[in-house]
Amino acid sequence: MTSATTTPGFAGAQRPSALPTLPEGWPIGSYGTYEGAQRAVDHLAxxxxxxxxxxxVGVEPMLVERVAARLTWGRVLGSGALSGAWFGLFVGLLLTLFTQGxxxxxxxxxxxxxxVFGLVSAAIGYRATRGKRDFVSSSQLVARRYDVLCQPRNAERGRDLLGALAMGNPFATN
Structure with missing residues (x-):
């Protein structure tokens, strides 16, 4: 038995407990993308x-890291200087606002x-890697497929609705 709490602001909405639990329900649809599964649930709603x-449920999750660019000293120092400039400008603005005249x-x-601090901290951080990560990338958790599960009490109706959507007639079983 899993516990659930009510989400503030959404009457009757349930939020799963903080502890990881396996999903429950019967499969009523399977999609190759999260967008497809989301569209199916939107149709149900x-x-x-x-x-x-x-x-x-995302099945067979995998971490995908997409490499965006090569990391160079120029890119590291430029990024450090820019982020340091923004932070320094913000602090300076606060001091200007609270210091009369x-x-x-x-x-x-x-x-x-x-x-200066942005340059120094970026250089120290990049030097510490010793060339073991000379690229910029972004990571994303994706799944091979996305299954839509439903509690048994409504699974047959949900399967019928999603079947009608897949056949191109989304209002056939309303």
């Missing part, structure tokens, strides 16, 4: 189906100091 009985001097000092 539009058909006034009790979607609180539905779960989308200071003018723009705190903003300029903050900007320069931020650039």
């Amino acid at each position: 539009d058909s006034e189906f009790p979607v609180q009985d539905v779960t989308i 200071a003018g723009i001097a705190p903003m300029l000092i903050g900007l320069v100091t931020g650039v």
Whole structure:
């Protein structure tokens, strides 16, 4: 038996407990993309189906890392200087707002100091990798397929609705 709590702001919506649990229910649809599974559940919701009985399960998850660019000293230092400049400018702006008659001097000092600290911290961080990760990438968790599960009490109706959607007649079983 799993516990659930009510999500504030959504009457009757259930949120699973914080502990990992296996999904429950009967499969009523399977899709090659998350977008397809999401579209199916949206169709169920539009058909006034009790979607609180539905779960989308990613099967065979995998971590995909897409390499975007080669990492160079110029790119590292430029990024460090830019992020340091933004932070320094923000601190300088705060000091300017709370210091009477200071003018723009705190903003300029903050900007320069931020650039220096950004450069130094970026250089130290990049040097610490010793060339073992000379690329920029982004990671994404994806699944080979996405199954839509439903509690047994409504599984047959859900399967009929999704079957009609797949056949191109989404309103056949309303």
